Amino acid sequence: MKEHETLEQRLHEQGVSRRSFLKFCAAMATMMALPPGSATAIAAALAKVKRPSVIWLSFQECTGCTESLTRSHSPTLESMIFDMVSLDYHHTLQAASGFAAEQAREDAMKEFNGKYLLLVDGSIPLKDGGVYSTIAGRTNLDLLEEAAKGAAAIVAVGSCAAFGGIPNANPNPTGAVAVSDIIKDKPIINISGCPPIPAVITGVLAHYLTFGALPALDNLGRPKAFYGETIHDRCYRRPMYEQGKFAKTFDDEGARNGWCLYELGCKGPTTHNACATTKWNGGTGFPIEAGHGCIGCSEPKFWDAGSFYAPLPAPAADVTTVAKAAVIAGAVAAVVAGAIDRGKKTKAQQSREKLTVDDLKGE
Amino acid sequence: MEQELLLWVRGTGLQIAAAVFVIGMVYRMLHILMLGRKKSLAAPRGSEWSGGLRTMWKRSFVTTKLSARGNFTVVAGFIFHIGFFITLFFLTQHIDLFRAVLGLHWPAMPRGVIDMAAVLSIAAMVALLVHRFIDPVKRLLSDYQDYLSWILSFLPLLTGFMLLREIGFEYITLLTMHIASVELLLVIAPFTKLAHMFSTFIARWYNGAVNGFKGIEI
Numbered sequence: 070m071k072e073h074e075t076l077e078q079r080l081h082e083q084g085v086s087r088r089s090f091l092k093f094c095a096a097m098a099t100m101m102a103l104p105p106g107s108a109t110a111i112a113a114a115l116a117k118v119k120r121p122s123v124i125w126l127s128f129q130e131c132t133g134c135t136e137s138l139t140r141s142h143s144p145t146l147e148s149m150i151f152d153m154v155s156l157d158y159h160h161t162l163q164a165a166s167g168f169a170a171e172q173a174r175e176d177a178m179k180e181f182n183g184k185y186l187l188l189v190d191g192s193i194p195l196k197d198g199g200v201y202s203t204i205a206g207r208t209n210l211d212l213l214e215e216a217a218k219g220a221a222a223i224v225a226v227g228s229c230a231a232f233g234g235i236p237n238a239n240p241n242p243t244g245a246v247a248v249s250d251i252i253k254d255k256p257i258i259n260i261s262g263c264p265p266i267p268a269v270i271t272g273v274l275a276h277y278l279t280f281g282a283l284p285a286l287d288n289l290g291r292p293k294a295f296y297g298e299t300i301h302d303r304c305y306r307r308p309m310y311e312q313g314k315f316a317k318t319f320d321d322e323g324a325r326n327g328w329c330l331y332e333l334g335c336k337g338p339t340t341h342n343a344c345a346t347t348k349w350n351g352g353t354g355f356p357i358e359a360g361h362g363c364i365g366c367s368e369p370k371f372w373d374a375g376s377f378y379a380p381l382p383a384p385a386a387d388v389t390t391v392a393k394a395a396v397i398a399g400a401v402a403a404v405v406a407g408a409i410d411r412g413k414k415t416k417a418q419q420s421r422e423k424l425t426v427d428d429l430k431g432e
Numbered sequence: 433m434e435q436e437l438l439l440w441v442r443g444t445g446l447q448i449a450a451a452v453f454v455i456g457m458v459y460r461m462l463h464i465l466m467l468g469r470k471k472s473l474a475a476p477r478g479s480e481w482s483g484g485l486r487t488m489w490k491r492s493f494v495t496t497k498l499s500a501r502g503n504f505t506v507v508a509g510f511i512f513h514i515g516f517f518i519t520l521f522f523l524t525q526h527i528d529l530f531r532a533v534l535g536l537h538w539p540a541m542p543r544g545v546i547d548m549a550a551v552l553s554i555a556a557m558v559a560l561l562v563h564r565f566i567d568p569v570k571r572l573l574s575d576y577q578d579y580l581s582w583i584l585s586f587l588p589l590l591t592g593f594m595l596l597r598e599i600g601f602e603y604i605t606l607l608t609m610h611i612a613s614v615e616l617l618l619v620i621a622p623f624t625k626l627a628h629m630f631s632t633f634i635a636r637w638y639n640g641a642v643n644g645f646k647g648i649e650i
């Protein structure tokens with residue numbers, strides 16, 4: 070395998086002008102909230118950088134993450150990412166299949182040992198020896214542990230790889246876990262979302278290539294630049310929330326006038342992601358702009374947090390039945406206690422000595 | 433972790449709190465009712481029912497008769513209770529909860545009103561606590577239950593207000609703290625003086641009914 074060329078050469082070959090490259094760098098700097106001068110620094114660093122080898126492992130996933138990343142309208146930041154890296158193994162996107170595909174992965178792992186980036190989407194099943202998801206006869210766990218050994222860093226793409234996602238949801242039949250539950254000795258960056266925003270992964274990779282290190286992460290391993298604020302913090306419907314203007318159905322006057330979707334189950338207040346600012350589909354919009362509340366897909370356990378259409382204050386479990394049973398239990402307890410009281414009272418009454426006229430006479 | 437905590441207080445935690453609260457309250461209230469009263473052998477001079485019901489209603493308001501107990505306590509107590517009821521029953525988010533649990537809902541009050549009610553309620557509580565410390569009689573009469581009740585009622589109000597304004601912490605942290613504080617209140621309320629949230633009506637009923645029976649004008 071030949072040593073990868075620099076990004077500048079590669080872009081030149083692809084007919085990408087220096088001007089669009091600089092624009093890309095400026096956009097990256099803005100998106101990651103870096104100081105204004107850093108666009109040139111990014112450009113200089115990126116131009117010189119050798120395109121790193123990327124191995125992409127897909128485990129228990131729905132390919133939605135890959136779909137999201139490839140649904141970019143060129144020439145966009147997202148499509149450029151594939152020019153910034155050399156995607157040496159990705160079983161959905163690569164042309165090779167079968168032994169040839171596995172060979173490509175092994176070659177890349179050997180050749181770029183200690184230097185390649187490992188991208189993972191999907192969760193890893195651990196139950197019953199991990200038999201629920203295998204590739205070329207090997208379990209996901211086995212493949213991940215092997216590929217992680219020589220990786221410079223791991224990027225967990227999507228909520229399944231980052232937090233376990235839907236396979237991990239109750240009752241988690243396959244014993245699915247996140248990458249960070251297995252790999253403890255490598256830097257891991259979680260780019261959560263179901264799917265994650267394409268520009269976020271681009272931003273993270275650009276940061277890595279420019280500074281040679283992962284960006285600042287929050288306590289869930291997510292880049293702060295994108296997951297530092299909640300959807301609610303940056304939502305354009307926020308003034309409606311503050312005024313108490315809530316749409317009651319998806320089709321009422323309020324919904325049509327762009328009122329807040331809180332009562333229709335919006336999880337924006339508890340969800341950290343960049344949808345409200347970075348947006349989707351080439352900047353067209355994000356779910357709330359399309360009239361649907363946020364479902365909280367970039368947070369752990371979002372599948373288990375009750376209905377997507379139940380408002381945040383609604384219980385996440387059945388409280389009504391519990392309360393009904395409690396009424397009966399309380400009533401039974403009271404009746405029993407009442408009977409005991411009455412028993413005591415009767416006994417006290419019976420054991421009372423009656424005062425007779427004779428008693429009084431005797432005084 | 434934050435999401436898991438929130439999920440717990442919205443799910444299992446709430447189930448536990450609801451169970452303890454309902455069992456405790458139903459038990460205590462029914463138990464009181466079942467103690468009953470001895471049948472009076474005297475001839476009634478008025479109606480127990482109208483006396484009882486009228487007293488239940490009338491004692492909900494500040495009257496000159498009541499304020500003989502001390503104007504400050506009565507007025508501040510009244511403000512606290514009214515503020516508490518308004519925020520509890522007329523904030524959109526709370527109505528959402530009632531709708532989800534009871535299937536009932538009603539119109540919400542504007543945010544401005546809720547904010548004002550919450551601030552007044554919090555201020556009244558603080559003033560009442562200070563008064564309890566300063567007033568020698570009140571201080572002497574207070575035991576740990578009074579302070580416990582104060583803390584348990586104050587925390588939901590405070591965290592709720594902070595949540596509405598997003599003060600101090602992130603929304604998710606504030607929401608978790610708020611729900612948890614309410615659950616604490618629910619779990620402890622039936623077994624302390626806070627049980628008065630229901631028993632006060634039974635007490636008023638008995639008072640009023642006894643007076644009504646004797647023909648005392650209410």
Ligand code: SF4
Pocket residue numbers: 300301302304305306307308310328329330331335336337338357362363
């Ligand atoms: S629509 Fe959702 S995110 Fe937007 S203001 Fe309302 S609750 Fe917050």
